[in-house]
Amino acid sequence: MHDKPEVNINWFPGHMAKAQRMIREHLKLVDVVIELLDARIPLSSANPVIHEIIDNKPRLVALNKADLAEPDRTTRWLAHFREQGLPVVALDSMTGKGSKALVSRVEQLAGDKIAALVAKGINPRAVRAMILGIPNVGKSSLINRLLGTATVRTADKPGVTRGKQWIKIGKNLELLDTPGVLWPKFEDPEVGFKLAVTGAINDEVYDREKVMAKLLAVLRENYSERLTVRYKLTPPLPEDSSALLALIGAKRGCLRSGGLIDDEKARRIILNEFRSGKLGQFTLDDIQ
CATH class of the missing domain: 1.10.1580.10 (Conserved Hypothetical Protein Ylqf; Chain: A; domain 2)
Structure with a gap:
């Protein structure tokens, strides 16, 4: 008999609800939403609430920490997201692999919006994007890699990023960084387990x-x-x-x-x- 106890985790810090309100408030400011997932747990690190919040806004799925995931299974996950009609890239934000592809895809997804502004006689502006993801999925590390400098505070623990900030990436991209958003309740013990072992949840709460x-x-x-x-x-x-x-x-x-x-x-x-x-x-x- 295999020893596989159920892992029940209930965790709802107050800043999670605040983060969700912030996303709704600032969604109208951006052209594209980047949904950052952990390539080791693409399903468990996705937040269903995000899909409801962003509605019809163009979305790019980014599988971060791909260097820690099994390559053949990441390939299958990339194909799966594409079959759902979602643009997707794999990333290793620590080395920068995949970051250029991410920027290129974001600019492509915002192309129609920028073209529409130009058609109205408005000067072209930088594409504005919002990065969403659960805590510790690597948002700050990705931004640091895109900037080429460690200007955004990072740590290998959840909840380090606070508040919001606009970050200029080159001439054509501006990122709005927001705190991570996580379920208010883990209804599936398997999801809680996977989030715990990959470091999405503070080690003190389980x-x-x-x-x-x-x-x-x-x-x-x-x-x-x-x-x-x-x-x-x-x-x-x-x-x-x-x-x-x-x-x-x-x-x-x-x-x-x-x-x-x-x-x-x-x-x-x-x-x-x-x-x-x-x-x-x-x-x-x-x-x-």
């Missing part, structure tokens, strides 16, 4: 023990070879997540006085290596 037990079960079931190689384990791996955690903890020297395994230290190591790509590339969402 049960790390349950989340890591589930992650270890998923890794053992689907990526056992990666665990074996990374932590120098001898197969077969134990089916019980607690036993597997203890095994990895022992290999990594996570010991307390008396020779006991420091479970929490072992959990932090595994989670950090999962998020950073040291355990390989992962895509947790399947196309439905």
